[in-house]
Amino acid sequence: MHATPVDALDVEAAIEHWRAHGYARLGPVLDAARLTELRDRADAIMRGEVVVPGLFFQHDARTGRYEDLEHGKGWEGPSLAYRKIEKLERDDVFRRLVDEPRYAPLVRAAYPGSAGATVYRSILMSKPAGGGTPLPWHQDGGQFWGLDREPVCQLWTALDDAPEDGGCVEVLPGSHRGGLATPLGGVVPEALVAASDADAHAVELPVRAGEALLIHNHVWHRSARSLTGAQRRAFSVCYLDAATRCRRRKGAPRTFFTAFADAPF
Ligand SMILES: O=C(O)CCC(=O)C(=O)O
Numbered sequence: 344m345h346a347t348p349v350d351a352l353d354v355e356a357a358i359e360h361w362r363a364h365g366y367a368r369l370g371p372v373l374d375a376a377r378l379t380e381l382r383d384r385a386d387a388i389m390r391g392e393v394v395v396p397g398l399f400f401q402h403d404a405r406t407g408r409y410e411d412l413e414h415g416k417g418w419e420g421p422s423l424a425y426r427k428i429e430k431l432e433r434d435d436v437f438r439r440l441v442d443e444p445r446y447a448p449l450v451r452a453a454y455p456g457s458a459g460a461t462v463y464r465s466i467l468m469s470k471p472a473g474g475g476t477p478l479p480w481h482q483d484g485g486q487f488w489g490l491d492r493e494p495v496c497q498l499w500t501a502l503d504d505a506p507e508d509g510g511c512v513e514v515l516p517g518s519h520r521g522g523l524a525t526p527l528g529g530v531v532p533e534a535l536v537a538a539s540d541a542d543a544h545a546v547e548l549p550v551r552a553g554e555a556l557l558i559h560n561h562v563w564h565r566s567a568r569s570l571t572g573a574q575r576r577a578f579s580v581c582y583l584d585a586a587t588r589c590r591r592r593k594g595a596p597r598t599f600f601t602a603f604a605d606a607p608f
Pocket of ligand 1 (some may be wrong): 510511565
């Protein structure tokens with residue numbers, strides 16, 4: 344039996360599309376066994392059956408409104424309605440996906456000349472069965488991220504189906520070429536959203552469980568509430584050029600987890 348070749352993804356085509364449009368569809372990456380393993384692990388972590396020190400939890404807003412999300416509360420007891428779990432590179436099961444060998448050539452191509460890659464964040468983003476919370480147009484970078492250079496590349500892997508009405512990712516193609524909408528980064532101000540007519544030009548990216556997307560950090564992207572009644576979980580890893588340094592001055596600067604340490608980069 345042959346192992347899946349690590350170059351099974353068409354890296355060149357994906358990178359070309361990502362450069363031009365700010366995203367690329369990568370197709371299926373996870374098989375059924377790995378999906379089950381990751382979903383079971385996500386449930387066990389949310390229920391507190393598996394405890395991984397140092398994870399960051401955010402529960403979904405009970406109202407389903409982004410403005411009502413609470414910050415800084417951490418794990419609030421067993422619940423399948425957590426919206427976000429960060430630092431999953433600390434977990435053995437999720438770390439295997441952070442280090443997915445088929446992702447390494449994409450990250451290498453996204454950071455030409457880099458000697459390696461690190462992880463800014465690895466997060467489970469969930470729309471619980473009740474529908475979850477809409478995530479507004481945003482970019483992942485800017486002063487808020489506290490880095491000495493901009494990150495450009497994230498791999499988003501669906502753990503459940505994410506159809507059009509099920510909280511799929513939406514992008515504004517090409518918007519990454521305009522750079523950051525504000526120096527701070529993050530949510531794009533409503534006036535800029537209106538001025539660029541972003542809602543009318545949004546492109547939905549529905550995927551089946553196990554499929555992955557390569558997303559440019561600066562492409563405007565968002566996701567709506569899910570209307571399917573089923574959970575929509577995805578694992579998103581933002582990779583950095585290993586030379587990237589934390590510029591924060593409050594406390595010790597962050598150091599970043601090294602990705603693909605066992606694979607040739
Ligand atoms: O999973 C989602 O709904 C969107 C994720 C996202 O926007 C991000 O990771 O920056």
